[in-house]
Amino acid sequence: MTRExxxxxxxxxxxxxxxxxxxxxxxxAGSRGAGLTLTDGxxxxxxxxxxxxxxxxxxxxxxxxxVDDVLDTLGVDGTVAVETDxxxxxxxxxxxxxxxxxxxxxxxxxxxGRSENELVRIAHExxxxxxxxxxxxxxxxxxxxxxxxxxxxxxxxxxxxxxxxARVEYVAxxxxxxxxxxxxxxxxxxAAGERALDRLRADPRLSTLMDASRTFAEDADLLxxxxxxxxxxxxxxxxxxxxxxxxxxxxxxxxxxxxxSDAGYDPAVCHxxxxxxxxxxx
Amino acid sequence: MTRExxxxxxxxxxxxxxxxxxxxxxxxAGSRGAGLTLTDGxxxxxxxxxxxxxxxxxxxxxxxxxVDDVLDTLGVDGTVAVETDxxxxxxxxxxxxxxxxxxxxxxxxxxxGRSENELVRIAHExxxxxxxxxxxxxxxxxxxxxxxxxxxxxxxxxxxxxxxxARVEYVAxxxxxxxxxxxxxxxxxxAAGERALDRLRADPRLSTLMDASRTFAEDADLLxxxxxxxxxxxxxxxxxxxxxxxxxxxxxxxxxxxxxSDAGYDPAVCHxxxxxxxxxxx
Numbered sequence: 001m002t003r004e005x006x007x008x009x010x011x012x013x014x015x016x017x018x019x020x021x022x023x024x025x026x027x028x029a030g031s032r033g034a035g036l037t038l039t040d041g042x043x044x045x046x047x048x049x050x051x052x053x054x055x056x057x058x059x060x061x062x063x064x065x066x067v068d069d070v071l072d073t074l075g076v077d078g079t080v081a082v083e084t085d086x087x088x089x090x091x092x093x094x095x096x097x098x099x100x101x102x103x104x105x106x107x108x109x110x111x112x113g114r115s116e117n118e119l120v121r122i123a124h125e126x127x128x129x130x131x132x133x134x135x136x137x138x139x140x141x142x143x144x145x146x147x148x149x150x151x152x153x154x155x156x157x158x159x160x161x162x163x164x165x166a167r168v169e170y171v172a173x174x175x176x177x178x179x180x181x182x183x184x185x186x187x188x189x190x191a192a193g194e195r196a197l198d199r200l201r202a203d204p205r206l207s208t209l210m211d212a213s214r215t216f217a218e219d220a221d222l223l224x225x226x227x228x229x230x231x232x233x234x235x236x237x238x239x240x241x242x243x244x245x246x247x248x249x250x251x252x253x254x255x256x257x258x259x260x261s262d263a264g265y266d267p268a269v270c271h272x273x274x275x276x277x278x279x280x281x282x
Numbered sequence: 283m284t285r286e287x288x289x290x291x292x293x294x295x296x297x298x299x300x301x302x303x304x305x306x307x308x309x310x311a312g313s314r315g316a317g318l319t320l321t322d323g324x325x326x327x328x329x330x331x332x333x334x335x336x337x338x339x340x341x342x343x344x345x346x347x348x349v350d351d352v353l354d355t356l357g358v359d360g361t362v363a364v365e366t367d368x369x370x371x372x373x374x375x376x377x378x379x380x381x382x383x384x385x386x387x388x389x390x391x392x393x394x395g396r397s398e399n400e401l402v403r404i405a406h407e408x409x410x411x412x413x414x415x416x417x418x419x420x421x422x423x424x425x426x427x428x429x430x431x432x433x434x435x436x437x438x439x440x441x442x443x444x445x446x447x448a449r450v451e452y453v454a455x456x457x458x459x460x461x462x463x464x465x466x467x468x469x470x471x472x473a474a475g476e477r478a479l480d481r482l483r484a485d486p487r488l489s490t491l492m493d494a495s496r497t498f499a500e501d502a503d504l505l506x507x508x509x510x511x512x513x514x515x516x517x518x519x520x521x522x523x524x525x526x527x528x529x530x531x532x533x534x535x536x537x538x539x540x541x542x543s544d545a546g547y548d549p550a551v552c553h554x555x556x557x558x559x560x561x562x563x564x
Contacts, residue, residue, distance in 0.1 A: 104445055115429065115486040116443035143557060147397065154442070161398035163386055165561055204397040275425060275557030279447055 005047040006108035009280050010097035011273035012038035012086045013139045013146075014170070014247035014254050016213025017220075019193030020186040021151040026128040027121055030151030031135035033193055034200050034209055035247075036254070037143050038168060040270040042084040042094055043280075044101025048109045049077060056081045057088070057098075066099035066126035073122050074114070076106040085268075089175035091250020096136030099123040100277050108279055116141070117154035124153040131179045143276035145209065147200060162204045165274065169267035170247070170254040173226040178249045181222070192219035206242060206256060213245035222246065227253045233263035287329040288390035291562050292379035293425060293555035294320035294368045295418045296452070296529035296536050298495025299502075301475030302468040303433040308410040309403055312433030313417035314479050316491055317529075318450060318536070319425050322552040324366040324376055325562075326383025330391045331359060338363045339370070339380075348381035348408035355404050356396070358388040367550075371457035373532020378418030381405040382559050390561055398423070399436035406435040413461045425558035427491065429482060444486045447556065451549035452529070452536040455508040460531045463504070474501035488524060488538060495527035504528065509535045515545035 018033030053071070055062050056079075067080055080102055086092040103119040106112070114122070124137040138157055139146040145162035196212035214231060217223045223231075227246045230253040234244040237259070244255035244263075253260065260267040300315030335353070337344050338361075349362055362384055368374040385401040388394070396404070406419040421428040424441050427448075432440035478494035496513060499505045505513075509528045512535040516526040519541070526537035535542065542549040 107445055111487075113485055113487060114445070115483070116426070116445045119445055144398070144560070155440075158437075160436070163389055163396070163398045163401055163561065201397070203395055205393075205395060274560045278426070278556045279445065 003109060005045055006105040007043060007045040007280050008101040008104035008277060009041055009043055010101045010140050010277040011041040011143060012097065013093035013136045014038065014091060014252070015135060016209055016245050016248065017193050017196035017216035018135060018248055019190035019197070020134060020182060026125040027153040028156050029128045029134065030124070030138070030148070030157055032148050032151055032197055033135055034145070034147045034197065035139060036145050036168060037140060037273040037276070038270045039273045040086055040268065041273065042082060042086065042097035042101055044098060044105050045081045046102060046105035046109050047079045053077050054079045058083055064095060064098050065130045066095055066123070066132055067102045069126035069129065070099050070102045070122055071106055074103065074106050074110065074112050076110045076112065078106060078109060087172040087252070089250065090172040091176070091247030091252045093133060093136030093140060095132040096123070096127050097140055099126045100137050100140055104277060104279055121153035121155070131182060133178060134182070141276045143273050145206065145272055147204065160204070162206055162209060164206050165272045166206055166256045168254055168256060168270050168272060169258065169260040170252060171230060171260060171265050171267045173224070173251040176250050181249050189220040189222070192216050210242040210245050210256060214243065217246045222248065224251050226251060230260065230263070230265065234259040237263040285391060287327055288387040289325060289327040289562050290383040290386035290559060291323055291325055292383045292422050292559040293323040294379065295375035295421045296320065296373060296534070297417060298491055298527050298530065299475050299478035299498035300417060300530055301472035301479070302416060302464060308407040309435040310438050311410045311416065312406070312420070312430070312439055314430050314433055315417055315475055316427070316429045316479065316482050317421060318427050319422060319555040319558070320450060320552045321555045322368055322550065323555065324364060324368065324379035324383055326380060326387050327363045328384060328387035328391050329361045335359050336361045340365055346377060346380050347412045348377055348405070348414055349384045351408035351411065352381050352384045352404055353388060356385065356388050356392065356394050358392045358394065360388060360391060369454040369534070371532065372454040373458070373529030373534045375415060375418030375422060377414040378405070378409050379422055381408045382419050382422055386559060386561055403435035403437070413464055415460060416464070423558045425555050427488065427554055429486065442486070444488055444491060446488050447554045448488055448538045450536055450538060450552050450554060451540065451542040452534060453512060453542060453547050453549045455506070455533040458532050463531050471502040471504070474498050492524040492527050492538060496525065499528045504530065506533050508533060512542065512545070512547065516541040519545035
């Protein structure tokens with residue numbers, strides 16, 4: 001029982017802090033850390049049987065390497081249309097979302113008979129092998145405010161979550177290459193990420209996520225000036241609110257509630273996403 | 283930072299087949315099996331500080347033992363109001379939903395600082411210790427069409443899912459005691475459940491879930507006459523559809539698509555639930 005097309009929605013994901021955990025097997029590699037999944041996300045539509053298979057990103061021809069790999073692994077020929085209002089290359093996990101959405105939709109189109117965990121693993125492996133991300137896929141599959149307790153795909157990694165929902169504001173100041181940062185020595189970064197994770201696991205609250213994320217960005221020397229300014233402005237505008245933090249890895253600031261609005265920015269507004277990635281009606 | 287009240291929504295859950303796995307520690311005990319979470323579910327509102335604490339089920343005073351236990355574990359005094367359109371005691375996991383919703387809402391009211399996994403574990407332990415269920419809580423926390431691959435609470439058990447969504451119809455013919463069935467010898471039942479799980483894991487599709495569930499109900503000698511009649515009627519009315527199955531443990535039949543309508547029944551209609559249990563706005 002195959003069908004002509006299927007569509008999946010995958011929430012965006014901002015990571016507040018992380019540690020990198022490479023491994024020979026991409027299912028074992030990944031990151032530990034935490035962040036927020038967002039109601040602003042990515043729609044991925046897979047249409048079967050078109051030759052030559054094509055990819056589109058917001059209507060323009062595109063090549064997203066992890067998407068190719070997912071189709072190859074599932075043995076599905078199809079055209080993939082990725083639509084998103086999120087900024088690309090700015091730390092929202094768009095490449096992970098494209099890979100995961102392709103896995104879910106291609107499995108449905110071809111009736112490939114894979115389980116949810118298998119599809120998440122296939123998308124995670126594609127992201128890791130292409131160097132475009134380490135932890136977005138498993139977080140986007142879970143939804144909410146995911147804590148990546150142990151790295152890796154389902155069956156290897158382990159997730160928890162902060163049981164809370166929130167309004168989220170964000171401003172993206174431009175692109176940043178995930179591959180470039182991950183290609184450098186990540187020892188100091190990862191040590192800072194482990195400290196942040198210890199803090200959050202001892203106190204799994206959104207306010208602690210934001211605070212640990214700010215400390216991480218400074219300790220890991222990842223702050224860019226526009227984001228540092230915005231974080232300072234939010235602190236100045238809101239007395240003892242949770243403040244703002246930087247999305248890893250992007251030139252992007254995000255805040256809970258009305259933090260960025262209060263500081264005079266004109267942010268995009270969304271909420272934490274209650275569900276993980278899912279098929280939607282075509 | 284505490285607040286006066288909080289509300290959680292927990293999807294209903296019908297189990298198609300299961301095996302029972304008792305253990306000395308309730309976090310390790312549970313069931314393997316599979317089923318569907320439903321958009322028809324349970325709203326649980328916890329209001330802080332009322333003395334004496336009270337419980338209500340659909341507006342009537344009630345005592346739900348696992349709910350008491352969850353409040354005790356979290357050290358929260360509060361009134362719990364459980365509202366649901368689902369039939370109670372009919373195999374929809376209402377007791378598990380009440381326990382899990384109480385955990386999420388009480389944690390928010392008291393700002394108790396527990397993680398999602400901890401709250402799921404606390405609710406699971408309460409259900410297992412009271413004998414009211416073995417696998418609903420972890421399934422309801424995940425959403426979708428959960429496969430319980432290994433029994434137990436987060437950190438011990440393991441879940442997967444069927445990556446599909448469906449319209450679900452159901453008819454409940456009356457109550458059935460979960461405690462009474464679980465108190466009997468479950469050896470033959472569990473052997474049948476393990477066979478069904480092997481089938482579904484080899485072919486994680488909704489059609490296989492329904493077929494394996496029907497076989498399980500017969501092999502485990504759990505079919506009641508009204509449900510057997512309904513399953514036969516759905517088979518007669520739909521040529522090669524996925525058919526109907528029995529909700530474990532209740533006198534309830536459920537079908538995908540329009541199976542029960544086509545067979546002349548007047549079913550309740552809902553869909554598989556994309557998200558797991560979550561806090562909602564008060």
